[in-house]
Amino acid sequence: MSYDLAVWEGERPDGDAAARVVFTDLHGEFMGGRGVEPTARIRTFVEALVARWPDLSPDDEDEDASPWSDGPLIRNASGPLFYFGMVFSRYQEAASYAVDVARSSGLICFDPQDGRLLT
Template sequence: MSYDLAVWEGERPAGDAAARAVFADLHGEFMGGRGVEPTARIGQYVAALVARWPDLGADDEDEDASPWSDGPLIANASSPLFYFGMVFSKYQEAAAYAVDVARSAGLVCFDPQDGRLLT
């Protein structure tokens, strides 16, 4: 089981309903295996997350050190959207950090499970 977050570059939606619509549009356009290069700001955001906790890769010996549900984490980024998961046992600390970093970077952070804005 995992906990997912979506972070994107753009205007902050007016509310949760608008954020759900924006997320659906972005997800439909950018997530789907097209392999679009992430924007610089999204790349910097992902780098901040993996600087705090190790990225997962094929040669990781201790997957318990990372809260990420898959890796490399940057593979979950496409253009202005980053949609990623955290293992449920570690999501609270990782999600709090992810939201803080998104807020400080001027990015929108959205909880797709609850359909609500976090920043």
């Protein structure tokens, strides 16, 4: 089981309902497997996450070394959107850090499970 977050570049939506619309639109446009290169700000955000906890490789056996649910983490980034998962047992610490980094980077952080803005 995993816990997912979405982080993107752009104007801050006016509330949770607007954020759900923005997320749905961005996800439909950028996460359809087209392989759009992540923007520089999104790439920097991902680099901050993997600097804190190691990235996973496809053959990684030490599941407890990282809170990420898959890897390499950058594969979950496309254009201005980064949509990633954390293992449920470690999501609180990792999500808290991700929200802080997003906030300090001027990025939008959204919880798709609860449908609410976090930054």
